[in-house]
Amino acid sequence: MHVDRIERSIGKLIDEISSAEILLPEIQREYVWKPTQVAKLMDSIYRGYPFGSLLFWETDDVPETREMFVSGPERAPSKPPLFLLDGQQRLTSLHRVFSDHPEAQVVFHVENQKFQNQSAATQRDPKWVKVADVLDPKASMLRLTQRLLDAGSTLEDHEIEDRLGKIKELRNRRFFMEVLKGFPYEEVAEIFVRVNSGGRRLGTLDLAMATLSTRWTGVLTRLQRESEHWLRHGYGHIDVNFLSRALAGVVLGRGLSVWSHSKLRQTGDTELEQGWEVVKRGLRRLVPLLQTHLKLTRSDPLPSMIVLIPLVVLLGERTDDTVDEETSNGIIYWLLLATIRTRYSGSTDTRLSQDIRAARQPDPVRALLEGLNVENSRAEVTERALRGRTKESPYFFLSLLVSMARGAGDWWYGSDILPDTEMAPRLEHHHVHPLSTLDDRRFDKGMVNDLANLVFISAQANKKINGRSPIEYFPTxxxxxxxxxxxxxxxxxRDPNGYQRFLNARRALLAEAMNGLLDRFRPPFLDEVPVENADPSAGLSLDLALYGSIRDGGRIVFTASGDGISWVGSASMAELDSAIESARVAGIDSDVTIAGESTPVEMIEDSLQVHIGPFLVTGTPEEWRGVFDRELDTSQPLSALPRIEAKQWDGEPIKFPITSTD
Structure with missing residues (x-):
């Protein structure tokens, strides 16, 4: 066994990808880079910055491979392939740019020497030139230069030629490469895990998937086949990632951790086969339960797929083929409460470990409910709990369920609000009182987008409303x-003047229906116990308001309220956005200044946690991204930013899901 250290040009590597002389082993994750990251890579190479090394494996024993997300002509390889272990995101991105891939349309502004992804604005501005056009071997630098001069470039022709020539030369920039030779597959997998875990570029799920691939040849094919089965049945979110997490949960008896891959490496083939059968059997029992009891014909409305894993364990490990009605109802009851309480919004795998253990108890439903601290109480949804909730809230999911339970269809057209396949149009929702009818001086964005003002109707129905008040279109x-x-x-x-009373009245109807839904499935042993609020965060509120943008020094204002709570603070939007992206893309912890005090932005397992005033706000990086995108869409001018006195909160923080913010 030895390691060769060599260099190779970008152009040569791209040609080898096209001719299948570079392949991805099964242990690799999928391509995940965004257009902005691709443009930054091109900028770094153009400016002569370091752009990293590559790690390959050369072997006579061809492993299982996975598809590389590139396009272009593929020729038969003229030599044995190399298997790429580290550098997939960079090499795939470069191949996409060089081959003019439709999802990597990187353009270059010749005057400010800036790279970015193609947009409507760059298409209208002839001073932007597509990088792929410059890299084309048949491209004429003279014609490109003349085109830019004709577009009004203020540069001299030789300056334009020099800058375009630098792009042309990118093909000749060289990567440092290390090639592992003579290493067995299991040792290569261990190297892969170590290389990719040092900087936390891979999460625990990626590492577990890599380890499963080495322990059980062909596992990716099995996962993909099962995923395709559920996609055909409307449950496309039962994908390879979900299945690998579920398999690891069954085999390990717990959620994932940074040590999971070492435990999986010690798992025998028989255990993996048995675990896989449990996952498949559990899903084939659980999904029909969701379809019959909740009319949930598709997976996309589910706020969290992880909530299904303990239930897969519970049902998959049962020896009898039938599930009694009491157990079925208890399973649904726990799923609804776990969703309301955002069970997995923080410390996901710690709680998943607790729930998998509970699912294996002699009385699993009772044990799971004990984990939610409701074994001695009857959960109830209150109108107060619905106040200020929006579509990011788990109550949005419950409002869909109660609407379907009452036979709701699309207004005027009568079609199902949740078609029975994920190939059908996505679930849509629109405002009962359109934004254009509500005075923004009386009703802020939180009130306008309140859950009680949202109904599940199509774009076609919303177009028929056409911005009219309910007083006009309800009679039809x-x-x-x-x-x-x-x-x-x-x-x-129905009149805008009665909007606040409309919200109150509809919340009452929604709360009553949601409680009716819970009561349908509530286990009998909870019938005589005291009533408790189903949502621990009921009565608490955290409102976000963005002033300005990321580029102009914009600030995001947080307003917290509730019993004994009144606090306002602000933070730099750019600083917070950068911290979230660092966590989302690389899993790196950061610090931001909120209300004048440095606050850690920490990744705990796969949850991003930030102390914001009286709350410990939790959620996945994707959930944080979604909430911030919502604020970017509704931002106010920076000139409207109110004066805020920096004030820290000294009390013990209360856990608060980012999805429950307004």
Whole structure:
């Protein structure tokens, strides 16, 4: 066994990818880079910055491989392939740019020497030139230069030629490469895991998947086949990532951790085979349960797929083929409460470990409910808990379930609000009182986008509303169409002046229906116990308001309220956005200044946690990204930023899901 250290040009490496002389072993993750990252890589290479080394494996024993996300002509390899272990994101990105891939349309501004992904604005500006056009071997530098001069470039022709020539020369920039020779597959996998875990570029799920690939040849093919089966049945979110997490959960009896790959490496083939059968059997029992009991014909409305894993364990490890109604109802009851309480919004794998253990107890439903601290109480949804909730809230999911339970269809057209396949149009929602009818001086964005103002209707139905007030378009709907969506019929609530009363009335109807849904599935042993609020965060509120943008020094203002809580603070949007991206892309912890105090932005397992005033705000990086994108869409001018006195919060922080913010 030895390691060769060599150099190779970018152009040569791209040609070898096209001719299948560079392949991806099964242990690799999927391509995940975003267009902005691709443009930054091109910029770094153009400026002569370091752009990293590559790690390959050369072997006579060809391993299972996975597809490389590139396009272009593929020729038969003229020599044995190299298997890429480290550098997939960079090499795939470069191949995409050089081969003019439709998802890597990087352009270059010749005057400010800036790279970015193609947009409508760059297409209108002839001073932007597509990098692939410059890299094309048949491209004429003279014609490109003349085109830019004709577009009004203020540069001299030789300066334009020099800058385009630097792009042309990118093909000749060289990567340092290390090639492992004579190493067995298991040792290569261990090297792969170590290389990719040092900087936390791979999460625990990626590392577990890499280890499973080495322990069980062909596992990716099995996972993909099972994923395709569920995609055909409307459950496309049962994908390779979900299945590998579920398999690891069954085999390890716990959630993932940084030590999971070492434990998986010690797992025998028989255990893996048995675990895989448990996963498949559990899903084939659970999904029909969701379809019959909740009318959940698709997976995309589920706020969290992880909530299914303990139930897969519970059902998959049962020896009998039938599940009694009491157990079935208890499973659904736990799923609904776990969703309301955002069970996995923080410390995901710690809680998953607790729930897998509970699912293996003699009385699994009771044990799972003990994990939610509701074994001695009957959960109830209150109107107060629904106040200020938006589509990011788990109550959005419950409002869909209760609407479907009442036979709600699309207004005017009557079609199902949740078609039975993920190939059908996505789930849509629109405002009962359109934004254009509500005075923004009386009703802020939180009130306008309140859950109680949202109904599940199509874009076609929303177009028919055409910005009209309910007082105008409700008379064209049958009462049944309104009742099915839990819309109050009181005509005084249809006028914008009655909007606040409309929200209150509809919250009451939604809360009543949600409690009816919970009561349908509540285990009998909870019938006589005291009532408790289903949501520990009921009555608490965290409002976000963005002033300005990321580029102009914009600030995001946090307003926290609730029993004994009144706090306002702000932070730099650019600083917070950067911290979230560092966590999301690389898993790197950061610090931001909130209310004048440095605050850690920490990744705990796969949850991003930030102390914001009285709250410990938690959620996945993707959930944080979604909430921040919402604020970017509704930002106010920086000139409207109110004066805020920096004030720290001294009390013990209360856990608060980022998805429950307004």
């Amino acid at each position: 709907l049958d009462e049944h169409e309104l009742r099915a969506h839990l819309v109050p019929l009181d005509e005084s609530l």
